Amino acid sequence: MRQAVRIYMGFMVAAIMLLACVTHGHAEEAAGVKLFNLTIQNHTFQPATLSAPANQPLALHVVNKDNAAEEFESEALKREKIVPANGEITILLPALKPGTYGFVGEFHEETAKGTLVVQP
Amino acid sequence: MMIALVVLREVLEAMLIISVVLAASKGVAKRGWFVAGGVGLGVIGAFVVAFFVSQLSGAFAGHGQEFFQAAIMFMVTLLIGWHVVWMQHHGREMVAEMKQMGAAVSSGRKPLLVLALVVALAVWREGSEVVLFIEGFLAGQPVASVAFGSALGIAAGVGLGSLLYLGLLRLKMSTMFSTTNLLMACIAAGMAARGAGKLIETGILPPLVEPVWDTSAVLPEQSLPGQFVASLTGYIAQPSAMQLLFYVFTLATLAVLLHRQKRRHASSQAAQPIAQ
Numbered sequence: 001m002r003q004a005v006r007i008y009m010g011f012m013v014a015a016i017m018l019l020a021c022v023t024h025g026h027a028e029e030a031a032g033v034k035l036f037n038l039t040i041q042n043h044t045f046q047p048a049t050l051s052a053p054a055n056q057p058l059a060l061h062v063v064n065k066d067n068a069a070e071e072f073e074s075e076a077l078k079r080e081k082i083v084p085a086n087g088e089i090t091i092l093l094p095a096l097k098p099g100t101y102g103f104v105g106e107f108h109e110e111t112a113k114g115t116l117v118v119q120p
Numbered sequence: 121m122m123i124a125l126v127v128l129r130e131v132l133e134a135m136l137i138i139s140v141v142l143a144a145s146k147g148v149a150k151r152g153w154f155v156a157g158g159v160g161l162g163v164i165g166a167f168v169v170a171f172f173v174s175q176l177s178g179a180f181a182g183h184g185q186e187f188f189q190a191a192i193m194f195m196v197t198l199l200i201g202w203h204v205v206w207m208q209h210h211g212r213e214m215v216a217e218m219k220q221m222g223a224a225v226s227s228g229r230k231p232l233l234v235l236a237l238v239v240a241l242a243v244w245r246e247g248s249e250v251v252l253f254i255e256g257f258l259a260g261q262p263v264a265s266v267a268f269g270s271a272l273g274i275a276a277g278v279g280l281g282s283l284l285y286l287g288l289l290r291l292k293m294s295t296m297f298s299t300t301n302l303l304m305a306c307i308a309a310g311m312a313a314r315g316a317g318k319l320i321e322t323g324i325l326p327p328l329v330e331p332v333w334d335t336s337a338v339l340p341e342q343s344l345p346g347q348f349v350a351s352l353t354g355y356i357a358q359p360s361a362m363q364l365l366f367y368v369f370t371l372a373t374l375a376v377l378l379h380r381q382k383r384r385h386a387s388s389q390a391a392q393p394i395a396q
Contacts, residue, residue, distance in 0.1 A: 020179035068259035069252060075342060081185055082252055084174040090182045092323045094330060107256030
């Protein structure tokens with residue numbers, strides 16, 4: 001019985017690792033989800049202000065052009081994710097109500113600041 | 121100062137779990153070694169994660185970070201849940217034995233391993249964030265100020281966490297066990313809710329309703345007291361309905377398992393009135 005459990009666990013781990021490698025880097029873009037691009041350069045966000053429509057799911061594609069990792073953090077959006085140096089990530093956002101949502105680069109908060117303006 | 125605060129937050133979260141674990145295992149021999157081992161393992165794991173953060177981020181269609189964190193949180197839920205049920209079963213024996221002999225309990229080995237694992241996972245999760253923070257800060261600031269800020273944050277986190285441990289120790293033994301059991305059940309439920317939150321971020325789980333309530337004006341999670349409460353009770357300022365479901369489900373499952381233990385214990389006591 002224990003042997004069977006071990007074999008099962010081994011399979012699961014192998015399957016998960018395979019899945020991780022196969023899906024590496026290919027960020028999903030669900031049909032119809034608006035994608036917005038954000039670049040981190042010289043520890044600043046470009047553009048510093050993004051405009052997006054309200055009441056529909058959004059996706060933020062963050063590219064880090066610096067040689068240092070940054071952490072994208074937004075209390076308003078409830079997201080916190082590391083953007084590796086010279087790397088990129090995608091952050092999925094649910095449908096948002098109109099308003100302004102601030103975000104920062106937590107490793108360089110003085111310079112890395114931005115706002116997502118959601119309009120109806 | 122920024123560094124100290126950031127490091128303090130992460131260290132405090134791990135310290136609170138470590139404090140509860142240390143209090144819950146009081147009296148069991150060599151538990152300090154197990155906990156220290158857990159911390160060491162977690163720290164090594166944290167550096168490994170930081171080293172591989174690029175690969176981790178890219179994995180699972182760009183959601184490697186979220187899946188990794190969710191996996192750790194659910195593992196902690198399972199391990200703590202196991203320990204809570206185990207304590208219910210063996211807790212009374214342990215208390216009785218300790219009173220009789222005043223010495224360590226031999227049956228402590230298995231749960232100690234589980235607790236060491238819980239500590240390792242907690243330190244691993246918080247630690248990987250700390251390592252990445254420090255790496256990030258080092259890129260822009262002098263080493264001396266980063267080192268000083270980090271040391272300050274760690275010291276403050278350990279100090280504050282120790283207050284909880286000392287507070288728990290002042291309770292009567294049986295009260296302390298039931299208190300740590302309750303805390304651990306809430307921590308497990310909170311971990312499940314947060315793990316669910318991470319899965320929601322990847323889009324795999326729907327939030328259902330978001331947020332069910334918003335108490336971030338009253339007790340923001342990012343504040344120090346908010347962090348304290350969040351770590352010990354699983355409090356979330358703006359929870360989604362899915363997260364609440366996970367929280368309630370975890371507590372309900374533990375309640376059912378504990379109730380079954382109680383009945384089994386009671387019926388076996390009735391059948392064999394002579395102490396084993």
